[in-house]
Amino acid sequence: MRQYCKPLPKLTRRRSVHVLPEKLEERPLLASLADVSRSQILAEVDRRSGMTLIRDFVRNNPNSRVAQNLTKNIVLESSENIFRLKSGSLVQLKVKRTATLERAINAVKNVPGVRFASTDNIYKVQKDYVPNDPRWTTSQVLRPTYQLMDIDKAWDVTRGSSNVVVAVLDDGVDIEHEDLKDNIWRNPREIPGNGRDDDGNGYIDDINGWDFASNSNNINPRADPTFNNAIDSHGTIVSGLIAASIDNQIGMAGVAGGGTKIMPIR
Numbered sequence: 001m002r003q004y005c006k007p008l009p010k011l012t013r014r015r016s017v018h019v020l021p022e023k024l025e026e027r028p029l030l031a032s033l034a035d036v037s038r039s040q041i042l043a044e045v046d047r048r049s050g051m052t053l054i055r056d057f058v059r060n061n062p063n064s065r066v067a068q069n070l071t072k073n074i075v076l077e078s079s080e081n082i083f084r085l086k087s088g089s090l091v092q093l094k095v096k097r098t099a100t101l102e103r104a105i106n107a108v109k110n111v112p113g114v115r116f117a118s119t120d121n122i123y124k125v126q127k128d129y130v131p132n133d134p135r136w137t138t139s140q141v142l143r144p145t146y147q148l149m150d151i152d153k154a155w156d157v158t159r160g161s162s163n164v165v166v167a168v169l170d171d172g173v174d175i176e177h178e179d180l181k182d183n184i185w186r187n188p189r190e191i192p193g194n195g196r197d198d199d200g201n202g203y204i205d206d207i208n209g210w211d212f213a214s215n216s217n218n219i220n221p222r223a224d225p226t227f228n229n230a231i232d233s234h235g236t237i238v239s240g241l242i243a244a245s246i247d248n249q250i251g252m253a254g255v256a257g258g259g260t261k262i263m264p265i266r
């Protein structure tokens, strides 16, 4: 996968990237935070030093309509290569104040060796992500701990994935908890309640996990009479730290609560 990314000198690498339009689908996390530069455009050029190709063309064909359009719309002296590709380069071209983006793009597209040109789409990476879960803002314990982990910066990159399953080996997990129930792993090859070991793994009706202490498929601590309620369950608390649903306006936000699944083991 090719990604055309290059920070402007005045911006930090962490906070912005430049992306050609046809590459937007490769950067879904950034897609809603676009801005289009009004003073520069991007072009993909089939030479490692793309600006040399463009400047040479103007020098060698000064009277051509293509070269004249180029010099009329682009500040060639200030334009530069910004990213090397395997088979060429990405160049950033400064648009003259008297030109429009459309005219500048058309002028560059007509230069031999330019594959295509487009607007320079600047995507600002989200920072200081704040979930809407009430305990995220009120907890005097969780929030400082999360901040020590730079969790807001991590959440800019990912908030969890349903492709990831975390086994919690503890005293069980309250799988009916309102802030956990959406992120509990479910065994896709086991049919619940039929008294059979459908997936042949040696455990009957192991839908969400397994209680090895009681040799039971019920891993919810609510089933244990020694627990008064779910808050007594260490496994439930740990699971909440990992995968309490983010942004559901309930309880807290787990570090990977954007989809990561919990497999309770006791």
Ligand SMILES: [Ca+2]
Binding pocket: 190, 196, 197, 198, 199, 200, 201, 202, 203, 204, 205, 206
């Ligand atoms: Ca089974």
Ligand SMILES: [Ca+2]
Binding pocket: 190, 191, 192, 193, 194, 195, 196, 197, 198, 204, 205, 206
């Ligand atoms: Ca079964």
Ligand SMILES: [Ca+2]
Binding pocket: 133, 179, 244, 245, 246, 247, 248, 249, 250, 251, 252, 253, 254
């Ligand atoms: Ca929540």
